[in-house]
Amino acid sequence: MGDVQIRSLGEPGDLGWMVQAHGELYAKEFGWDVSFEALVAGIVADFAHAHDERCERGWIAELDGRRVGCVLCVAGDEPGTAKLRILLVHPDARGHGLGTRLVDTCVDFAREAGYQRMRLWTNDVLTAARRIYRTAGFRLVAHKPTHHFGLDMAEEDYELDLRPA
Numbered sequence: 001m002g003d004v005q006i007r008s009l010g011e012p013g014d015l016g017w018m019v020q021a022h023g024e025l026y027a028k029e030f031g032w033d034v035s036f037e038a039l040v041a042g043i044v045a046d047f048a049h050a051h052d053e054r055c056e057r058g059w060i061a062e063l064d065g066r067r068v069g070c071v072l073c074v075a076g077d078e079p080g081t082a083k084l085r086i087l088l089v090h091p092d093a094r095g096h097g098l099g100t101r102l103v104d105t106c107v108d109f110a111r112e113a114g115y116q117r118m119r120l121w122t123n124d125v126l127t128a129a130r131r132i133y134r135t136a137g138f139r140l141v142a143h144k145p146t147h148h149f150g151l152d153m154a155e156e157d158y159e160l161d162l163r164p165a
Contacts, residue, residue, distance in 0.1 A: 009058030068093035
């Protein structure tokens with residue numbers, strides 16, 4: 001196992017890498033079209049232009065000094081709600097537990113920032129990510145068939161209660 005790090009987003013190239021990696025990997029692995037890359041580009045641009053470090057953050061996973069994963073925590077549309085966005089682990093780095101570490105880092109930050117709940121949106125074909133979310137305690141709250149990124153699939157919404165037990 002190589003040198004694995006999770007660091008805060010913010011080095012030159014991080015934002016572009018997030019968009020490029022999502023576009024390339026999801027096209028290769030799932031056959032998604034460029035509309036997915038455009039969605040990710042919008043999410044990353046919104047974060048870059050208007051995030052508040054007190055309540056929104058991003059992280060990059062590195063393996064032997066190379067970017068291999070990412071995740072964002074952003075404010076949700078409702079008070080007290082955070083969103084987990086654009087989790088990705090490159091195939092070269094899978095099996096090192098980076099997906100779990102990225103999600104745990106994001107959830108821990110959301111708790112520390114005072115959020116009461118965290119939500120995320122995903123698709124049913126992302127089985128590894130969905131497994132990570134369920135293991136972290138997220139519960140499925142909505143599932144519906146849809147046509148996204150050039151394909152038929154089902155979109156899913158998950159939620160995690162962040163309040164102390």
